[in-house]
Amino acid sequence: MSSSTTFADAAPAPRHAPPILEIVNAVHAYDGVVALDNVSVSAAPGEFLTILGESGSGKTTLLRLISGLEKPYRVGTLKLEGVDVREVPAFQRNCTTVFQNYALFPHMSVGANVEYGLKVRGLPPKEREARAREALRLVQLQEMYDRKVHQLSGGQRQRVALARALVPRPAILLLDEPLGALDEKLRVDMQVELMQLHKQLGMTFIYITHSQEEALTMSDRIILMRKGKIEQAGPPAEIFDSPISSFAAKFMGVDNCFEGELDALADGWASVSVGGRRIDGRWTGKAAPKLGSKVAVGMRAEWLQLADTSPEPSTGHNVLDCVAEASIYKGKYLDRTVKTPLGPLKARIWDAASSARNPSFVRWKKGDCIVMNA
Ligand SMILES: Nc1ncnc2c1ncn2[C@@H]1O[C@H](COP(=O)(O)OP(=O)(O)OP(=O)(O)O)[C@@H](O)[C@H]1O
16 A cells, blocks of 8 residues: 555546456356346445445445455446456555454554554554544544553544544545444544545545435435445435435435336336326336336325315316325424325424415325336
8 A cells, every 4th residue: 555645645636547446347246146236336536435225235345346245146337436456455555444343453542443454564663643633633633642542432442543544644534334323423523534535635435325315415426336236326415305215215205105107207207006096207217117107106295285175276286185194293394194095104393383284185296206217
């Protein structure tokens, strides 16, 4: 690894720089269980790329292929900084990993933990210490150099693990659910710190999480994985607003999803028959299916409006009759469930005082209704 630059030298990569990571058609299986099924991923220098997915979707396997901890069963291209690393062992790859369980030596000092990798590489003690102190300053633990790891809190341990991964000044930092073991408040604080660190260092971060909220908050781009394949990839706003499938929509928190038959599709707008009703919405799916095919319709709870009386007719809205079912108080908002010809719909009410008392209609903008692959 290069030691000619310091953290302070970090500068943003030039626009249109070649990818720092390139994976083409990676396949991997464990004892016949397919973990990665022809996955292709690239990352730009300085990008914050998040791999999002449920448990078992292949996120960690992908990270281990990049770090060299796992050798892929088959891969077309595996390049770091433009160099083929298929035969390069983990310790010679210019990337380091931060693990969820920290993987620190508990009875060694913070300084010794952070310096460990540099010691293995044979760096002299003075340089090791200077670099460890600099990395600890980055994670705001400059006072903790001599403290034993077992005397630290969970959040402090994760910072030490981060400093240890940063100290070799890798081109890519791999983070495997690094905040998973922290409590809610600390996790939110650490998200902000990681984003600041990423900006300050200009380093490429590849971040694994199963939390859509974490992915949306932190990333330049999200790759959503499903059963070893990429379901959808794009900037957070794109995946949030325009999921391509009911799987992506549900993962991104779209509360109401129904299956229906495609009646019409033109100019980015679709009409769908669901439960004997016609619903219109924005087409956000991939390849356009044939008319009559099964598609999915989705709407977020906060997009729905409930009314006691029939709303004014509007060509820009979908309207359904409904019967009130349940109401759950959530503090900041109220979640109300209504029975409709489509099935039960969840509506989120932020202003409970002015909400319909006994709703018999639900409406939402056609632009706030998404139609996608089932
Ligand atoms: N060492 C292993 N031996 C056998 N099967 C494995 C091994 N590691 C992973 N798998 C299997 O490969 C698939 C992908 O696992 P992977 O750990 O990459 O998923 P993940 O998305 O990171 O999950 P999690 O969020 O739970 O860590 C799963 O079906 C898992 O059970």
